[in-house]
Amino acid sequence: MLFNSFEYLWFLPTVFLLYWFVFNKNLKLQNLFLLIVSYIFYGWWDWRFLTLIAFSSLVDYNIGLLLANAKFKHRRKLLLAISIMVNLGLLGYFKYCNFFIENFVDMFNAFGINLQVSTLRIILPVGISFYTFQTMSYTIDVYRGKLKPTNNAIQFFAYVSFFPQLVAGPIERAVNLLPQFEKKRQFNYEKASDGVRQIIWGLFKKVVIADNCAVYVNQIFDSPADHNGLTLALGAVLFAFQIYGDFSGYSDIAIGTAKLFGFDLMKNFATPYFSRDIAEFWRRWHISLSTWFRDYLYIPLGGSRGGMWMKVRNTFIIFLVSGFWHGANWTFIIWGFLNALYFLPLLFRNKNRQYIEVVASSSYLPSFKELMLIIKTFILTTLAWVFFRADTLSLAVEYIVSIFNHDNGFIGPIQFMRLLPILLLFIVFDWMHRNQTESLICSHEYKVLNTIWVLSVVILILWLGNFFNPQEFIYFDF
Numbered sequence: 001m002l003f004n005s006f007e008y009l010w011f012l013p014t015v016f017l018l019y020w021f022v023f024n025k026n027l028k029l030q031n032l033f034l035l036i037v038s039y040i041f042y043g044w045w046d047w048r049f050l051t052l053i054a055f056s057s058l059v060d061y062n063i064g065l066l067l068a069n070a071k072f073k074h075r076r077k078l079l080l081a082i083s084i085m086v087n088l089g090l091l092g093y094f095k096y097c098n099f100f101i102e103n104f105v106d107m108f109n110a111f112g113i114n115l116q117v118s119t120l121r122i123i124l125p126v127g128i129s130f131y132t133f134q135t136m137s138y139t140i141d142v143y144r145g146k147l148k149p150t151n152n153a154i155q156f157f158a159y160v161s162f163f164p165q166l167v168a169g170p171i172e173r174a175v176n177l178l179p180q181f182e183k184k185r186q187f188n189y190e191k192a193s194d195g196v197r198q199i200i201w202g203l204f205k206k207v208v209i210a211d212n213c214a215v216y217v218n219q220i221f222d223s224p225a226d227h228n229g230l231t232l233a234l235g236a237v238l239f240a241f242q243i244y245g246d247f248s249g250y251s252d253i254a255i256g257t258a259k260l261f262g263f264d265l266m267k268n269f270a271t272p273y274f275s276r277d278i279a280e281f282w283r284r285w286h287i288s289l290s291t292w293f294r295d296y297l298y299i300p301l302g303g304s305r306g307g308m309w310m311k312v313r314n315t316f317i318i319f320l321v322s323g324f325w326h327g328a329n330w331t332f333i334i335w336g337f338l339n340a341l342y343f344l345p346l347l348f349r350n351k352n353r354q355y356i357e358v359v360a361s362s363s364y365l366p367s368f369k370e371l372m373l374i375i376k377t378f379i380l381t382t383l384a385w386v387f388f389r390a391d392t393l394s395l396a397v398e399y400i401v402s403i404f405n406h407d408n409g410f411i412g413p414i415q416f417m418r419l420l421p422i423l424l425l426f427i428v429f430d431w432m433h434r435n436q437t438e439s440l441i442c443s444h445e446y447k448v449l450n451t452i453w454v455l456s457v458v459i460l461i462l463w464l465g466n467f468f469n470p471q472e473f474i475y476f477d478f
Helices: 006-021 027-043 049-069 073-110 128-144 153-161 174-182 189-222 229-260 278-284 287-298 308-326 330-348 368-389 393-402 413-432 447-464
Strands: none
Touching (some): 027 049, 049 153, 189 229, 189 413, 189 447, 229 368, 278 287, 278 330, 308 330, 330 368, 330 393
């Protein structure tokens, strides 16, 4: 079920009304209701996927209980290993099995050995990369003693399957989200209002920015040979806006929807395209995944505590694994490799944490130096996005090389001129909110101004939104 679908248009208010007016008297029933509607939401794509998320939840729920009673270290390690192997096993089979088969066959073909091995007919379950990481974080934190295991199966299953963030994040930690299922929730008008505003802002990003950009991006990437270098460069830039509007839009809708039900999810994006270097970009892009890899992979590998060789090694491991997490294709691995290369100069000069505060935090505009750094970072990021978007490595390389080719035609200026003011408006909106944790807030002191501001965005959504050709969220594929 898509957030921007007509099915969701009746699903959300129905669930909201039942949640607060029918099941609000009893916490157990409220959590059970959330669990049921979350499974309905997830099973809307394919009911067979429900067995996987139920199995993953069941395994880690029981391992959490066993860890609480395990006294010997080797037993605790064994239980943790089982949790990790089960979750990574599910992820590996459904997402990466055919990738390894294809590369195994290609390796033998390179030596003239023709293997008669075919790939498997596997359907990738929606959101499997997200909920497996979410359940693993639970058992790891229980193992580390950072979290007491729950003995309430309904609460745990509801935590894993919580529908606002189930299929594309944010990847929540049990230490943050699970305790919220244990406490009685009261309706809070201000929180709900904030949630509605964030949903509206997320819809603007999705149906106005991402889906309108997708029309041109698909046209350009599907036939790069038909376009000249300037058009290809434009296509790469538009994809940068598409994936940002698409993914951060989903996160905003998820976070806003959670607020309607009294939950607080972690912030997943913080105006990443205003970053002054690649390190700052990764502190502001897909924050839930970046911090997950930091806490559960980078730091256990030694983090930045060792010498330069260890720092470089760990940096490449993190980015390569991150690339592979996004998809079973060499394009994603190269995308991760490029980001690691971008990161190295900062690491060598010990400047990977020089920009912690938001750009131009005390002024309306960035300095000339800051502007040049922002543009430089955006260009590097956009070039890497070409590998993320291209179907194969050869197409990605051909695309980038062809950017410097001036043959063939340019996409009609009339077509692009319709999109340009929308993007400029989006950049202005994003810049205005770079210092704020809430979306679509002009000033907390002027409620009338805020109302006008929100209504203006709603009008823009209805006027400019691409409703006739709705696009799935990009990260549903991961």
